[in-house]
Amino acid sequence: MDSSVPSTPTLTFNVLTYNCWGLKYLATHRIPRLLQIGTEISTLNPPPAIVALQECWTQQDYNAIREQTKHILPYGKFYWSGIFGGGLAILSRWPIVESRMHRYTLNGRPTAFFRGDWYVGKGVACAKIRLPGTEGAGEGKGRGRVVEVFCTHLHAPYEREPNDSYICHRTAQAWEISNLMRSSYSAGHIVLAMGDFNMIPLSLAHQIVERHGRASDVWRIKHPDSSIGAAVDDIERTRGRLIPSVGFNLTENGATCDSRLNTWRWTEEERKRLGKGEKIMVDDREEDPRAKRLDYIFLGDALGGSAVRDVEVGMTMRHPTLKCSLSDHFSVEATLEVNTDGPSGDETSNFYSTFLSGSLDTPLYLPTTTYTTILTMIEKYTLRERRQRRLRLSHFGGWVVTAIGCFVTIWWSPKNYVSFLLMLLSTLGLSAGVIDGLIGGLFMSGEIRALKEFEWEVRNARDAAIEVGGGGGQVGEGVMSGGRDEAVELYK
Template sequence: MDPKPAHPVPSNLPSSLRILSHNCWGLKFIAKHRHERLTEIGNEIARSDPPPQIVGLQECWTQQDYLAIRERTKHILPYGKFYWSGIFGGGLAILSAWPIEESRMYRYPLNGRPAAFFRGDWFVGKGVACARIRIGPGKKDVVEVFCTHLHAPYEREPNDSYICHRTAQAWEIARLMRHASERGHLVLGLGDFNMTPGSMAHALVEGHGGVRDVWRVLRPESALGAADGVEEAGRGGKMPTAKECLEIHGATCDSRFNTWRWNKGEQKKLDKGEEIEVDGDKPDPKAKRLDYIFFGSDPGSGCSEWSVASANVGMLARHPTLKCSLSDHFSVETTLVRRQTATAAGEGNGTIQKVTTNGYAAKSPHEITLTATPTSLPVQTYDAIIAMIDSYSLRERKQRRLRLYHFGTELLIAIGCLAATWWSPRNFVCFLLMLLSTLGLSAGVIDGLMGGLFVGSELRALKEFEWEIKNAREIAAGAGR
């Protein structure tokens, strides 16, 4: 953690919280104009009005970029933590206007496969950046922040070969958030969850975590996925415009306004300094929402009640000289407001409704308070997850057998090549046999290690995940009787 500046414990609990989450697209050696863009992201955060008080960053991979952002935001966010994980780092960081009392990096037990080295999810050690932030003098005047970046989807669900890993990760962060809520703290879940609102992972985060998606709180009619997909709920069958995708549906990824979605010809024009305007009234079928802010608290724990006052897509500005978008994602931002007490909030306002559905008590179209903490999902959801685990486990067991067979075959070939060198009539033939033996055995050993060690570890993590899901199913089934 960075050295803490002189900053006393807050004397008063704030009446509102401004929160921002942003995927910075800071891949070293791969992301174009990386350092220039992330430096400007720091400038944009510093210029924000109102200024954010808690910020979660994803894909901020290098210490250089993190420090550049910290330097430009330290006057409004004097506290920060860069999280270290995996071989190349987790890419996560949390900035705060208040002291960070505790922090840890929680690694996901299921997180991709080392064989997919070209994707990198396993190597970066994805997980949850956890920070406990004190925002007031009271015992429970604490915000627990969980910042994450779930495993990327490489195919459309439900055919995504990594859907089991991403579902397990959603379950893990949901559990962390639920435990924090049970401690009587305000909970914030920030990040690029690589999921759409209608997905199973989204249902797990809300249902098992006892938290709510701030965008769906304010706009329950918003879309569940990209318009070019099969899911049209929230649109009434109408193709949304680029502006509607931002303002109504909260699309943070693949927007027409994002220059990194443009074709190479348009991007070359940008590189030459040409201005290109986007018609926001044209349809935007690919825009979707992958970035989220979740919030929650246990109303029975004695902590303050918080409501969603506003939510918006941000970081829409382009770099002043490069003319490109600051990232391939836009940010999601929200303002939470604190209620003194339920009684005080009701005085002088006869329009407050105490009972609604889905765990919300609606007070107005623009402010909704979380009043219930659901801890279970429909039994059918658990059954679907169990079936997914069974199917994926069979696939991985088959993969393990094939990898071990490959190792055994290469070992036999290597022995045969070494024996053949005894009768080799030419030196170059001997060399080729030795080369074949070395390369083949090396590949076999790597495959054997992945099959014998990694897949075995993965299957054990799947067994733990399966037990937790089956246990939760039994509890949900018992509660439904």
């Protein structure tokens, strides 16, 4: 080995993503649970360097966690979005040099107020964090690389795929965050996407994030044969596997949701017994048929040098006094090793030349059949929304005519109580019609235009995939090693 060749500087650090279940007024024991979440994060060994939180809805809860963790994570950002907030936050050991909130274009419907996805303004919390580089080593050369963090919470699946009426929204959201990841990848940044993606492994949204977003699911890097759904799901049953145990789901399948170990998934009777102080333990060997993986860490690095050393499910402990799980999800925690140095000084031009002209692979694409599936989904959903728009606008127009008729009838009405009933009918009916008119004329028109943009982007990507031969290749190839995407602008 030539000792004159300097070794590449690397940095090893831990990252964590966690859905806190901090719904204001709705989540049980919210304040003490989130306070304990901060305590548990602050005592992790080794401590995390970057933490992505979802469903941390109030700044009060965010501040409580920040107060507990500021000695290890002195930098943080609470992201504002929508009417009630996006529930996203990022904590960091290193300074956040740039941040923004990207709100999803397709994000549920205002009519589904009981679900709230549209009102909270779900999106992507973006943060650029510059890692320490050789400038801190005393030589005054180089700049630490940028890791770009994307924290998100995709639209919840309220029905089973493919009958989920929101699957088009979630697919569009996966596409949007993938566009952000892809741009960061092209800039030579380390891509770190974390959050509750509300999808199962190898699903359509998962394929989009991995291939179009140019990043690898770190759990599947370490556990490539892990489950792709809950044991009770048809997609998992076709694999012919035995029902996994609680312990196997945690250590091998990476199950973060609906685990038998999570007290919020217990029966009402079991929770009552727990609330009365009864000690209820779950055996790791117990069957766990409903547990699945919805929380992810994706890692991408166009320049190479990044690796996953370890990944595990965490935050499985219970609250010390309440005896309940800290959230209805578990966390995902990973140990990463990255190349910290970028180009510097006279090396910059050589680095650009090498990066742009050398052995860089063709961009990864989805199979063309997958693009066709997405386009068919968009077309089907667009037809549904156009029909809904026509019905809502017709409802508005019908009530305008009816209200005018009621006003005319009142003029000739011989009885006061008849006039009162007609006024009440016209007022209530016209109010409902106006709401439908606003939804159909404003919201749905905007949604249909967003679907047109989404359709164009997918068609454009499909055409590009066809040009390079159908978008073949394995998901993992080129994601965390060298690869040229669009024009590259390094180290923004």
